[in-house]
C-alpha cells in the first residue's frame with residue numbers, strides 16, 4: 001500500500017471507529033460485533049505503525065472511546081481511568097513479556113478474568129460510599145452514584161476502612177439475569193439488548209435509578225485507584241485487601257513468574273468460560289509489583305504493565321435446514337438461516353443472519369449444507385462460512401418475488417439489498433407500523449407486533465392513518481384483548497396525537513432520517529409545511545445534515561402518497577405542533593466551534609461546556625458553516641481544513657477573552 005492509499009484508509013477507519021464508538025459507548029447499541037470492531041482497530045493500529053506520519057493524536061487508537069453524556073453531571077477523575085492493550089495471539093503475549101523484561105527484572109504476573117461490562121469508579125470516605133462514576137473518556141466521567149447504590153453486591157459501608165479509598169470495578173449483568181431480562185423484553189415486545197454488556201451499560205446509565213434497581217446488576221472490583229492511610233505494594237496484595245474489606249473480587253487471581261504458565265492459565269480460563277455465570281471477553285495479565293509498574297509507565301490510552309488477551313468468538317458447526325426471507329420496513333429482503341439448534345456462548349440458537357444474496361452466492365451456501373456459525377457476544381448469531389455441502393443439495397436461488405405480497409423484487413445499482421417496491425406490501429406495512437408506534441416514534445403503548453399483525457391481517461389497518469380510525473369495538477374483536485386493555489389502547493392512540501413534531505417525522509420512516517435528523521429538521525424548519533416543501537439546499541444548510549439525507553426527504557415528499565398521508569393524519573386529529581423557535585440567548589448563539597489539538601489549560605470537554613453554556617454549538621468536523629476553530633498544540637487535519645476553507649482560527653486565550661468581554 002502506498003502512503004496515499006494508506007492515508008485514505010486511515011481516514012476511513014478513523015471515521016468508522018468513531019461512528020461505532022458512539023453507538024457502543026453513548027447509545028449502548030452497537031451495530032457490529034466486538035470481534036469486527038477489534039479487527040478494524042487493529043488494522044488502523046498496524047497502518048499507523050507502518051506509516052507513523054499518519055498517526056493523529058486523537059486517533060481511536062490513542063484515546064478511550066467513550067465520553068460523558070448529558071444525562072448526568074460530570075466527575076473529573078483524579079486518577080485517569082485507562083483502557084487495556086489487546087492481544088489476540090500467544091505470540092503477542094510473548095511480545096508483551098519481552099517488552100516488560102526490557103525494563104524490569106523477574107516480573108511476576110497476575111492473571112484474572114476480563115469481565116465484560118462497564119467500567120466504574122467508586123469512592124469511599126471513612127468507609128462510606130460517597131460517589132460513583134463511569135469512565136467516560138478516561139478523564140471525565142458521569143456521576144452515577146444513585147444507580148450504583150442499587151447494586152446489592154457493592155458494599156455501601158466498609159469496616160476497618162482507610163480514610164479515603166477509590167476503587168475501580170466492572171458492573172455486569174449475570175447470564176441468568178440477562179436471560180430473564182430478555183424474556184421480559186420479549187413479553188413486553190421491547191427491543192431486546194444485543195448482549196449482556198449492552199444490557200449492563202444500558203441499565204446503569206439510566207436517568208431513573210428505579211429502572212437500574214430492577215435490572216439486578218452486579219459488580220466485580222479489580223483495582224485500587226487511590227488510597228490514603230494504608231500502604232500496599234503489589235496487585236495481589238491489594239486484591240487480597242479488597243476481598244478482606246468485603247468487595248466482590250475475581251473468583252481467582254493467580255500469580256506466575258513466566259509466560260508459559262500465564263498462557264496455560266489463560267487457556268484454562270478459556271476452556272471453562274461458559275461455566276462462570278458472568279460474561280467475560282478475555283483474560284488480563286498484569287505486572288504484580290507496583291514499583292515495577294511505575295518503571296513501565298503508560299501510553300495515553302493504556303498502561304504498559306498490563307495486557308488483555310481477547311478470546312476469539314465461539315464457532316460451531318450445524319446443519320442448515322431452511323432459509324427464511326424476512327421483509328423489512330423499507331422492503332429489503334433479508335435471508336435468515338434456520339438450522340439444527342446448537343449451544344453456543346451460553347444459549348441455544350437455531351437462527352442466524354445470512355446477510356444478503358451476494359453472501360449466499362459467494363459462499364455457495366445451500367439448504368442442507370453444514371455451515372459454521374459464530375456468536376461474537378451477540379444474541380443473534382451469524383453464519384461465517386460453509387463447512388461442506390450436504391448430499392444432493394442444489395444452489396440456493398434467491399426469490400425474485402416478495403414472499404409476502406408476490407410482487408417482483410428489484411435490486412438497485414451498487415446496493416447489496418434486494419427490495420420489494422410494492423407500497424401496499426403487507427410485510428412492509430407491518431414493519432412500518434411497528435416502527436411508527438415504537439417508543440422513540442409515536443410511542444403508542446399496548447400496540448405490540450402481535451396486535452399490529454392481527455390488525456394488518458384483518459385488513460382493519462392499511463396505513464398508519466387507520467390506527468386513528470380504530471374503535472373500541474374493532475380492538476375488542478381481536479384475539480386476547482380484554483375490554484380494559486382495548487380502552488387503554490384507544491386511549492394511548494388518542495394521546496399520541498399530541499406527540500411532538502419530530503416524533504412524527506421519525507415515525508414516517510423516511511430512509512436515512514433517524515431520530516436525531518428528525519430533531520434537526522424540526523428545530524430548524526419549525527413546521528410540517530416547511531419540512532415538506534423545502535429544497536435540497538434548504539436541508540443541507542442545516543448543520544449536521546448531509547446531501548444523502550436531504551435528497552431522501554425531497555424524494556419522500558415528491559410522492560403523492562406521502563403528502564396524502566400527512567393530510568389524512570391531520571384530518572384524523574394528529575396535531576403536528578410547530579416547534580417554537582429557541583430564543584437566541586447567550587453570547588455564542590448561532591455560532592459553531594470546532595476544537596482541535598491540545599489546549600494549553602482547558603480540557604476539550606471543559607471548553608465545549610463553556611461554549612455550550614454561552615449558547616454556542618460545538619462540532620467535531622470543520623465545514624464552511626464552522627464559525628471558529630479553536631486550535632491548540634499539535635492540531636492536525638482540522639486546522640489545515642479550516643485554513644483551506646478560510647474559517648477563522650483562534651487560540652484558547654482568544655476564546656476566553658470572547659467569553660469574558
Ligand SMILES: NC(=O)c1ccc[n+]([C@@H]2O[C@H](COP(=O)([O-])OP(=O)(O)OC[C@H]3O[C@@H](n4cnc5c(N)ncnc54)[C@H](O)[C@@H]3O)[C@@H](O)[C@H]2O)c1
Nearest residue numbers: 020021024030032033034037083084113114115119222284
Ligand atoms: N461493537 C462495537 O461497535 C464496539 C465499539 C467500541 C468498542 N467495542 C469494544 O470495546 C472494546 C474497547 O473498549 P475499552 O477501551 O473499554 O477496552 P476493553 O473493554 O477491551 O478493556 C478495558 C476495560 O476492561 C475492563 N476490565 C474488565 N475486567 C478487568 C480486569 N480484571 N482488570 C482490568 N480491567 C478489566 C476495564 O473496565 C477496562 O475499562 C473493544 O475492544 C471492543 O471489543 C465495541
Ligand SMILES: [Zn+2]
Nearest residue numbers: 402405420425
Ligand atoms: Zn412485498
